[in-house]
Amino acid sequence: MTSARRRTRGRLPVVLVLPAVVGLAFLLVPLVGLLVRAPWDTLPEQLFSSSVGEALRLSLVCASLATVVCLVLGVPLAWLLARGDVPGRGVLRALVTVPLVLPPVVGGVALLFVLGRRGLVGQYLDAWFGISLPFTTAGVVLAEAFVAMPFLVISVEGALRAADPRYEEAAATLGASRWLAFRRVTLPSILPGVVAGTVLCWARALGEFGATITFAGNFPGETTTMPLAVYLALETDPDAAIVLSVVLLLVSVGVLAALRDRWISGPS
Amino acid sequence: MRALALVVLLVVAGCGADSSGAEVGGAVDGRVTVFAAASLTETFTRLGEDFEAAHPGVEVVFNFGGSSALAQQINQGAPADVFASAAPANMTQVGDAGGISGAAVTFARNRLEIAVPKGNPAGITGLADFGDADAKIALCAEQVPCGAAAKRAFEAAGVTARPDTLEQDVKAVLTKVRLGEVDAALVYRTDVRSTGEVEGIEFPEADRTVNDYPIAPLAKARNAAGARAFIDHVRSDRGRAVLAEAGFDTP
Numbered sequence: 068m069t070s071a072r073r074r075t076r077g078r079l080p081v082v083l084v085l086p087a088v089v090g091l092a093f094l095l096v097p098l099v100g101l102l103v104r105a106p107w108d109t110l111p112e113q114l115f116s117s118s119v120g121e122a123l124r125l126s127l128v129c130a131s132l133a134t135v136v137c138l139v140l141g142v143p144l145a146w147l148l149a150r151g152d153v154p155g156r157g158v159l160r161a162l163v164t165v166p167l168v169l170p171p172v173v174g175g176v177a178l179l180f181v182l183g184r185r186g187l188v189g190q191y192l193d194a195w196f197g198i199s200l201p202f203t204t205a206g207v208v209l210a211e212a213f214v215a216m217p218f219l220v221i222s223v224e225g226a227l228r229a230a231d232p233r234y235e236e237a238a239a240t241l242g243a244s245r246w247l248a249f250r251r252v253t254l255p256s257i258l259p260g261v262v263a264g265t266v267l268c269w270a271r272a273l274g275e276f277g278a279t280i281t282f283a284g285n286f287p288g289e290t291t292t293m294p295l296a297v298y299l300a301l302e303t304d305p306d307a308a309i310v311l312s313v314v315l316l317l318v319s320v321g322v323l324a325a326l327r328d329r330w331i332s333g334p335s
Numbered sequence: 336m337r338a339l340a341l342v343v344l345l346v347v348a349g350c351g352a353d354s355s356g357a358e359v360g361g362a363v364d365g366r367v368t369v370f371a372a373a374s375l376t377e378t379f380t381r382l383g384e385d386f387e388a389a390h391p392g393v394e395v396v397f398n399f400g401g402s403s404a405l406a407q408q409i410n411q412g413a414p415a416d417v418f419a420s421a422a423p424a425n426m427t428q429v430g431d432a433g434g435i436s437g438a439a440v441t442f443a444r445n446r447l448e449i450a451v452p453k454g455n456p457a458g459i460t461g462l463a464d465f466g467d468a469d470a471k472i473a474l475c476a477e478q479v480p481c482g483a484a485a486k487r488a489f490e491a492a493g494v495t496a497r498p499d500t501l502e503q504d505v506k507a508v509l510t511k512v513r514l515g516e517v518d519a520a521l522v523y524r525t526d527v528r529s530t531g532e533v534e535g536i537e538f539p540e541a542d543r544t545v546n547d548y549p550i551a552p553l554a555k556a557r558n559a560a561g562a563r564a565f566i567d568h569v570r571s572d573r574g575r576a577v578l579a580e581a582g583f584d585t586p
Contacts (some may be wrong), residue, residue: 176510184471185515201516202471202499280507284500285476298503300402302478 101296105313106306113310118287118296121282124316126292130272131205133211134219137268139214140212146249148220149227167217174213175281182209182282195316206283207290211272218271219264226260227253264324273319353453357470366394368414370405372421373506374445374525378567378581379419385577386568393561402480409553416562419550419569420447420483422480426549428472436559442570447484447544448524449536457518462492464519468552473511473520476501481508482535484544485521491540508574509533525582546582559564 086335090098102132113119129156147153166174182189182200200206234256238248254261276294285299300308367386371379376399383395398405398415398517402425409415410432419442419484426439450458457470465472474496476484483499489496499517502508505526511517513532527535550569552562568574575585 176514179514179516181516183516199471205416281510284473285502286498286500290500291427295503299476299478302401302503303478 071113085320101309101312102315105309109306110313111309116176119311119314121288122291122293122311123318124209124295125204125288125290126273126294127243127268127313128294129316130275131216132208133272134148134265134269135178136212137219137272138265140263141216141264141268145220145223145227146253149224150232163220164217166193166214170212171275171277171279172281173254175210175278178210178213178278189264201282202284202286203288204242204283207279207292211275212280214275214278215272219268219276221255222260222264222267226264227326230256238304250298262326270319270323273315298318336514346506349469352389363390363561363564364392364423365558365561366396367416367558367565368396368398369419369565370398370400370409370415370418370448371404371417371419372402373504374398374421374523375399375419375548377529378577381577382569382574385503385573386565389568390564395565403428412555414555414557415553416556416558417550417565418553420547421546421548423547423549424480426551429553430551435551436556437552439564440570441547442550442566442574443548443578445482445523445546445548445583446541446546447488447521447523448527448541449513450509450520450522450527450533451456451518451536451537452512452515453532453534453586455534455536457516459519459536461536462488462494462540465489465495465496468497470519471496471517472496472498472541473500473508473517474498474507475508475521476503480546481505481521481523484546486542487543488521488538491543492538523582528582548583 071233074253099153101139111307144163147154149164150296153159169177179201181187182192184190184193184199185202200209230253235245235248238252243251274294275292279290279292280295280298285291285295293311297308297311298317300311367382369379376397379397379399386395387393398408398413400408402420402422405418406425407419408426409429410419416425418429420429423439423441426435429435430439448534449459451457451464457464459470464470474485477483477486478482482554500511503509505522508520508585509522509526509530512522514518523558524535527533552559552566556562569578578585
C-alpha cells in the first residue's frame with residue numbers, strides 16, 4: 068500500500084512532464100523576451116512620468132470597478148444558470164460565453180450600436196437624461212465588464228454545479244428562505260470559485276484593449292488605460308511601449324500573487 | 336512552400352513556352368508579395384487584379400497594415416518584394432536598415448478632409464468648429480501619421496482642437512463618424528471617398544496636411560523583376576487613374 072502510493076507519487080511520467088515543460092516555456096519565454104529587451108535604465112524615469120501614472124491609475128480603477136459590476140451582476144447570473152429552472156438553460160449558458168469568442172473590437176462596436184449616441188438604448192439616455200457613455204470613463208468600465216464578465220460567470224457557475232445542493236436543501240428544510248440559504252450556505256461554500264473568477268475577471272479587464280478603444284475611445288486621463296497607451300507608444304517609441312508593458316506586468320503579477328496567497332490556499 | 340513555388344514556376348514556365356512572345360512582360364512570373372499601407376487596400380487590390388490580368392501566371396499577394404507595423408515586419412525579415420508606405424518616415428526606417436533596393440519614389444499624395452455624419456447634424460463648417468467644447472470630435476492620436484497631419488492643420492489655422500477621443504488609426508476615426516458618435520473628425524480624403532455614409536468638407540489649411548506615399552522594391556525581394564513591374568504598373572496611367580478615382584493626388 069505504502070509502496071504503491073510512493074510509486075504513484077514518485078516518478079513523474081515523461082509523457083506529461085515533457086509537454087508541461089514545453090507549455091510552461093511557451094508561456095514564459097515571451098515574457099522573458101520582454102524583460103530582456105526592457106530599457107531598465109530609463110524605467111524609473113518613465114514610471115514616474117505623469118502620463119504613465121495617469122494611465123496606470125485609470126487602468127486599476129476601471130478594472131476594479133468593472134470587476135465590481137461583474138460581481139454584482141455575474142454571481143446572480145451564474146446562480147440562475149446553475150440552479151434556476153429556466154427553460155433553454157443550455158442556450159443561455161452558450162450565449163453568456165459569446166463575449167469570449169467575439170473579437171473585442173466587434174464587442175465594442177456592438178456596445179456602440181446599443182449604448183452609443185444613436186444606439187438602441189443610448190439615444191434615449193442622451194435625449195432624456197443627457198447621458199452619453201462613449202468617450203467617458205464609465206464607458207471604459209462598461210466595455211471592460213462586457214468582455215470580462217463571462218470569465219466570472221463560468222468560474223462561479225462551475226463552482227455552483229460542483230457544490231452539493233443537499234446543503235441548500237437541508238437549510239431549506241430548517242426554514243431558511245432561498246436567499247438566506249444562498250447567502251449563508253451556498254456562497255461560503257463556493258467562495259474559492261468566486262475568488263478565482265474575480266481574479267480572472269479583473270486580470271482580463273486590466274488587459275482589455277479592443278472593446279475599450281472602440282467604445283470608449285482614447286483620451287488621456289479619461290479613457291487611456293495602460294493597454295491603449297502601450298499600443299500608441301508602439302507606433303513611435305517601442306522602448307516606451309515595453310516599459311509600459313513591464314509596469315502593467317509587474318503590477319498585475321503582484322496583485323494576483325498577493326490575492327492567491329491571501330485567498331486561494333490550495334494544497335501546495 | 337518551396338515545393339509550391341517550384342510548381343508555380345514550372346506552370347508559369349510551361350505557359351510561357353506555349354505563348355512565347357504573346358505576353359507583355361515576358362520576364363515577369365511567379366508570385367509578387369506587396370506590403371502596403373492599409374489606406375491603399377481598395378486601390379492596390381484593384382491594381383493587383385489588373386496586373387495579374389496583364390501578366391498571366393503572376394500572382395500578387397498583399398499584406399495590408401499600418402505602415403509602421405509593416406516597416407517593422409520587413410526589418411524583422413518578413414518575405415516581401417515591394418513596400419508601399421503611407422509615410423516617408425516608415426520607408427526611411429526600412430531604408431536605414433538597408434532594406435530597399437534603389438530609391439523610393441512618391442507615387443501618390445493624400446490630404447486631410449473634415450468628415451461629418453450624413454446631413455451634418457451639428458452644422459460643422461470648418462476647422463474652427465473643432466475648438467467648440469460642445470461638439471463631439473474624433474482625431475487620430477498624434478503618434479500616427481493622420482494625427483500628426485491634423486496637428487499641422489490646427490497650427491496653421493490657429494485653432495485649439497478639443498477632441499473627445501484620439502483614435503489609434505484613421506479607420507477607427509471614420510467608424511466613429513459613420514456611426515454618428517462624433518459630430519466631426521479629420522480623416523484622409525480617400526477615407527471620405529471610400530464610404531457613402533459620411534460627408535466631406537474641404538478646408539484651406541489642408542495644404543499643410545499633404546503626405547507622400549513612397550514605394551520601393553526591397554533588397555531581399557525573391558522576385559525582383561516582378562517587384563519592378565508592379566511598381567511600374569502602379570505608376571502607369573492606368574494606375575494613376577485608379578489612385579485619382581480613390582481621392583489621391585498623383586504626381
